[in-house]
Amino acid sequence: MSMFCYQCQEAAGCKGCTVRGVCGKTEDLAKSQDLLIYILKGISIYSTKAREINIVNKDVDKFIMESLFSTITNANFDRNIFIDKIKTGLLLREEIKNQYVNAGGKLPQNSTWVEKMLSIVGLKKGEEAKLPDAAVWLANNVEEFDKKAETVGVLATENEDIRSLRELLTYGIKGMAAYMKHAINLNYNDENIHGFMQKALAATLDDTLGAEELVSLALECGKYGVDAMALLDKANTSTYGNPEITKVNIGTRNNPGILISGHDLKDIEELLKQTEGTGVDVYTHSEMLPANYYPAFKKYSHFVGNYGNAWWKQNEEFESFNGPILMTTNCIVPPKASYIDRMYTTGVTGYPGVKHIEDGEPKDFSVIIEHAKKCAPPTEIEKGEIIGGFAHNQVIALADKVVEAVKSGAIKRFYVMAGCDGRAKSRNYYTEFAEKLPKDAVILTAGCAKYKYNKLNLGDIGGIPRVLDAGQCNDSYSLVVIALKLKEVFGLSDINELPISYNIAWYEQKAVIVLLALLHLGVKNIHLGPTLPAFLSPNVAKVLVDNFGIGGITNVDDDIKMFESL
Structure with a gap:
């Protein structure tokens, strides 16, 4: 096939785009992005080892973070930029390799280049097969790049379940990288998060890791996802103040x-x-x-x-x-x-x-x-106002009012409907869902999924709007803080004891890191739509269902009954 990509919800036929991305990504662009990810994995082999002896290369951190972000769905369609990144990545890989070698003592005299490479990653002579190709492959022209790209894409991992878990991990760190980029733009950083992203990339090359180890890494990714979102929340609120209603x-x-x-x-x-x-x-x-x-x-x-x-x-x-x-x-x-x-x-x-x-x-x-x-003013397409600004600081300020509404029965249930919007007509489900919810239900939202219902006249409950918009997709962290605060106020031992249901729309990789973050925090019975991710193999999906209660959506009436019974 010309290409293969299934990282977003719009993957063709819920299986994968094989000729051209539904997003508009072309075959040659897809190949360049695949090769860039492969180069990042090679860099991460050396950078992870270097970190063990306290060598941190800031240029490597920045390059890996920004490169991951650039490959997110709908971010960058300029193939020339990716060709330049591949060239830069190969140079950076050699730079961090040399930093590690120079800090690690002398190499044996007359060692061949391969033997030197083996010594860098702690292998012995005769173990060449264990050295990842991503750590040693070199080329210097586009033709060679494209030829290599055909062999290193998603399908290069033959085992369906291992492939699924490797991609789940990769997409999680892509979303994490996006949030880190925004935090760093405001001068907030965390080296531990960079270290994990590189560790995770290197792990996807390790054929000794089975499903159990990769599931554990995915949950660890969720832990660092929480850290990244908390860091960005601190960066935004410290710089611009807490969001207000x-x-x-x-x-x-x-x-x-x-x-x-x-x-x-x-x-x-x-x-x-x-x-x-x-x-x-x-x-x-x-x-x-x-x-x-x-x-x-x-x-x-x-x-x-x-x-x-x-x-x-x-x-x-x-x-x-x-x-x-x-x-x-x-x-x-x-x-x-x-x-x-x-x-x-x-x-x-x-x-x-x-x-x-x-x-x-x-x-x-x-x-x-x-x-x-030199341009005409905008053509008006609507009038009116929409209300938002219900991030954690603002909602916690209203905690007494919210708690009283819950205790009195005025609010029976909260529905977290965070996530993404998209083109599929099936996403009208979320508009219908919001309209049909009982009048004693409140929607907690973040991300562009809100546009399916934030202009509906859903009213309020005792002055509390029935749609509480916390902000962007990264502000899903606010919804977690709110849930944890309610858990504390009601004296509960488990976040899942709260009257909160999770009906989340997803589209791209930032939604993946939000999902992994929720799983890390122990949230169960999350439902994803309008379709489950194509990158979840049947066996991996079963693990998520059995251990976390992950599910899909059906129709609005049945799903509301299902959520009310949880």
Whole structure:
């Protein structure tokens, strides 16, 4: 087959994309991403060993983190960027290898290069077969890259269950890398998390690890996922304040505007500073909506509100916006010719033919600002307000009110409906689910899944809105903090004793790390939809069902009855 990718929920036929990604990823791009991941595994062999003797290469940490992030679904479609990354990765692999060798004493005289490599990873002569090819393979042209890429993709692991667990682990650390990138942009870092990501990558090359060891690593990945989300939460709230209950305008004004999408709060901070006083307004789109909840951004009078809906509607909404669009992270839909000249990328994102704003301290957004001044104001597509800002600090401040509502029976059950939105019509299930929930149920949400119901008139319970939006997908951490606080308040010994049900929509790899984080925390009976991940083999799925109660969805009426019976 030309390619094979099944890392997202839209995998063709719920099996895998084999000719072209449903996301728009081409065969040659898929191959380049596969090879880059393979190179990262080779680098991680040496970096993990180097860490054992206290050698930490910051360039390696940054490269692995950003490279993982760039391969997330819908993040970067520019093959030339991946070719450059492969070349850089091979050089970095040699650099960290040499650092390790130079710190480890003299090598035997007249040793061959292979013997030197063996000594680096602690192998003895005659054990060459155990040395991963990813640690030694070299090439210097695109033709060789493409030829190698055909042999190192997902299907290179023949055993279906081992393949499934290796990919589950890989996708988990891809999501973790995304969250780490945002934290580091705000000068918050944790070397232990980098160390685990590299350990996990190296582990996917270890043929001695069986299913039990890989399941254990996946749960450990969840532990570090919690750490990464906690770090990002600290970075965001320490820098911009705790999110506040906020009514967000969804209409427009008559000034030209810039639409900013994605997840990176540092980017919107710098854009707001640079557009102040220019006559250009700023609007959020999709996962950038929660920026409206942060106190630090409310001081900007030209920060208008949110325009549009979830990421997958951007083809029509970017067209009607009229002004330039800045993509700060993943969730790019291949742009239409009618607006591709108004689209910009930054950070790890990229698309052929789209202008890229390079990193800087600060980034220079002058070109997009000047572009905006020449554009018509946005075409208004809706009016009104939506409410959000229910992150853990705000909800805990309302704890007495929430607890009293639970004790009195006014609130019977919470439903965590965090996660992702997507194009599939089957996702209308989540709108219907929200509409049919009993009036004594409250929805806890985070991520762009909220767009399936955050504009419905679901009312409130004693002044508590029935949809409590904590923020972005990474703010799923807030929902965990809220659950743990309720567990403490009610004096329960097990988080699963709470009247909380988990009906989560997933799309890409950041949802995977959220799932693993929940499993690490002991949360059970999580239901995923609209389909279970294609990368879960039947046996691996059975392990998750038997040990954690993981399940899929059926129809709204039956599922509500099922959740109420738990």
